[in-house]
Amino acid sequence: MSTPASTKHTKLGSEDSIRRGPPVEVVRYGPGKRINHWVTAISLILLLLSGLAMFHPSLFFLTELFGGGQMTRWIHPWIGVVLFISFFILFAQLWKLNIPNRDDVKWASQISDVIGGNEENLPELGKYNAGQKFIFWGMASLIIVLIVTGIMAWEQYFGQLTSIPTQRIALLVHSLAAVAIILIFMLHVYAAIWTRGTIRAMTRGTVTGGWAWRHHRKWLKDMAGRGRIDPTK
Amino acid sequence: MANTMDSPRTAVSNPPVQPMETNLTQRDLIRRSATSELPPPERQLTPVAKLIDVSKCIGCKACQSACVEWNDTNPEVGENVGVYTNPHDLTADMFTLMRFSEWINPETDNLEWLIRKDGCMHCADPGCLKACPSPGAIVQYSNGIVDFIHDNCIGCGYCVKGCPFNIPRISKADHRAYKCTLCSDRVAVGQGPACAKACPTQAIVFGTKEDMKKHAEGRIADLKSRGYANAGLYDPPGVGGTHVMYVLHHNDKPHIYADLPDNPAISAVVQTWKGATKYAGLAVMGLAAAGTLLHGLFGRANRVSKHEEEEAKELVDESVEHVEKREEDA
Ligand code: SF4
Numbered sequence A: 001m002s003t004p005a006s007t008k009h010t011k012l013g014s015e016d017s018i019r020r021g022p023p024v025e026v027v028r029y030g031p032g033k034r035i036n037h038w039v040t041a042i043s044l045i046l047l048l049l050s051g052l053a054m055f056h057p058s059l060f061f062l063t064e065l066f067g068g069g070q071m072t073r074w075i076h077p078w079i080g081v082v083l084f085i086s087f088f089i090l091f092a093q094l095w096k097l098n099i100p101n102r103d104d105v106k107w108a109s110q111i112s113d114v115i116g117g118n119e120e121n122l123p124e125l126g127k128y129n130a131g132q133k134f135i136f137w138g139m140a141s142l143i144i145v146l147i148v149t150g151i152m153a154w155e156q157y158f159g160q161l162t163s164i165p166t167q168r169i170a171l172l173v174h175s176l177a178a179v180a181i182i183l184i185f186m187l188h189v190y191a192a193i194w195t196r197g198t199i200r201a202m203t204r205g206t207v208t209g210g211w212a213w214r215h216h217r218k219w220l221k222d223m224a225g226r227g228r229i230d231p232t233k
Numbered sequence B: 001m002a003n004t005m006d007s008p009r010t011a012v013s014n015p016p017v018q019p020m021e022t023n024l025t026q027r028d029l030i031r032r033s034a035t036s037e038l039p040p041p042e043r044q045l046t047p048v049a050k051l052i053d054v055s056k057c058i059g060c061k062a063c064q065s066a067c068v069e070w071n072d073t074n075p076e077v078g079e080n081v082g083v084y085t086n087p088h089d090l091t092a093d094m095f096t097l098m099r100f101s102e103w104i105n106p107e108t109d110n111l112e113w114l115i116r117k118d119g120c121m122h123c124a125d126p127g128c129l130k131a132c133p134s135p136g137a138i139v140q141y142s143n144g145i146v147d148f149i150h151d152n153c154i155g156c157g158y159c160v161k162g163c164p165f166n167i168p169r170i171s172k173a174d175h176r177a178y179k180c181t182l183c184s185d186r187v188a189v190g191q192g193p194a195c196a197k198a199c200p201t202q203a204i205v206f207g208t209k210e211d212m213k214k215h216a217e218g219r220i221a222d223l224k225s226r227g228y229a230n231a232g233l234y235d236p237p238g239v240g241g242t243h244v245m246y247v248l249h250h251n252d253k254p255h256i257y258a259d260l261p262d263n264p265a266i267s268a269v270v271q272t273w274k275g276a277t278k279y280a281g282l283a284v285m286g287l288a289a290a291g292t293l294l295h296g297l298f299g300r301a302n303r304v305s306k307h308e309e310e311e312a313k314e315l316v317d318e319s320v321e322h323v324e325k326r327e328e329d330a
């Protein structure tokens, strides 16, 4: 017999719910968001490789991965379109939870405790910390810059859209924004690896109860308080 | 003759009849796009130039036809919009274009019909080559010719942004960049450019850059003696000089000739993009990658402790009890 209160609110395995276990697990991302995330991630990696090939001659050999220079030039903007669409579906789902709040200011001001791993000194956090929010908004704004400047530089279809002096600026901004997004991408991947137990949130969709307790206690307490607990597993 | 003369001296003479090896080879490259370690050329070819005397041009477009003929291109049949400029712009199939401007000279109140043969200037410091990301898609020979090697071109159009003269065009058919070659394939075997050879008034002449400058001097003196006080040679220093030069009767204002740039130079934006950004960007990304890798290997990871897992379990158990109690109460 399951308790009506918890079954009423908690669909089996739905996002932001606790599986009582043991061990306790928390569902952080449903399959939709995970698919979306990986489409975006793969696009970003392909864009990075094809873009770097055209950015610096020492990396031109990367064009071989795409079947030569002509293919690289052709496919790069199309992957950009895919990334833009898939990222902004994700954006629509996540932006509300990424609005900065007071806790984020405190968290960011104690960045040495973050890096030192002394999370007991930090405020309890909701689903996202300031670092994740920075990555989220950084990616979102850079992707907009990249798609706009990318379209201006897309010779095949938009070569006549803007003047040549404008296109020069677009290409400069595009390459600067690309360097910035690659740095943010590295930060994102690194943080996910360094904070052990994070990556499974995007593979299996779940994290351990301890992970949620350590890094996002407010989020965990909120789910528990609302009875979003699936007792069957 | 052929072995003593590295570059043709004129376009007027008929081509040599004996078979000839091409003399523009990989060994003669002084620049190659997206290539940092180009071996220095083994010899220095005599720099060549094409001189276009705007004051002698009658706008017959024999050069345009000769260019189409020699390069075997097929420009689309266009539409007449009431000007002689035809087609309306350079295209991937039209490497040179007579641009007609009607200009009223404010000093004399005379209408002057200015005709300028537009096309690649073969810059000593070529912006197209600087911008090109594809190794060997654009090369510069020691005789000054800047040539596009279509097999290596990826069709990105960066050369279009790099060029201060708005010359290269990307073909919609094969997605490769095209422009005037200065007839490199003719010059390589001792012949002058097709356009120069076809010009009926000798408004286009070809030879060594030195000879062309000398020839221009004579033309300029003649123009000055006939009242064109500002006549001069257009060999813009901002791009290191060019291997296609103009004699202009109004050299103080090149822009009246269908927007010929007054002081062309590679745009500072392009210089930043292809200079600081390219090198600093790569360095920053490399350092960041190395830094994260090192920290990842040797740094202390952020791990969840057993204790924290227990805390979570307690919290969840408590909440479940709480919920059950509430339900019993109800
Ligand atoms: S389009 Fe221009 S810049 Fe791009 S590869 Fe071809 S020649 Fe180089």
Ligand code: SF4
Pocket: B119, B120, B121, B122, B123, B125, B126, B127, B128, B129, B146, B162, B163, B164, B165, B166, B167, B168, B179
């Ligand atoms: S005129 Fe333009 S295309 Fe020709 S060499 Fe100069 S930069 Fe290159």
Ligand code: SF4
Pocket: B063, B066, B067, B068, B070, B071, B095, B096, B119, B179, B180, B181, B182, B183, B193, B194, B195, B196
């Ligand atoms: S030099 Fe050759 S390619 Fe250039 S405009 Fe003349 S005929 Fe055409």
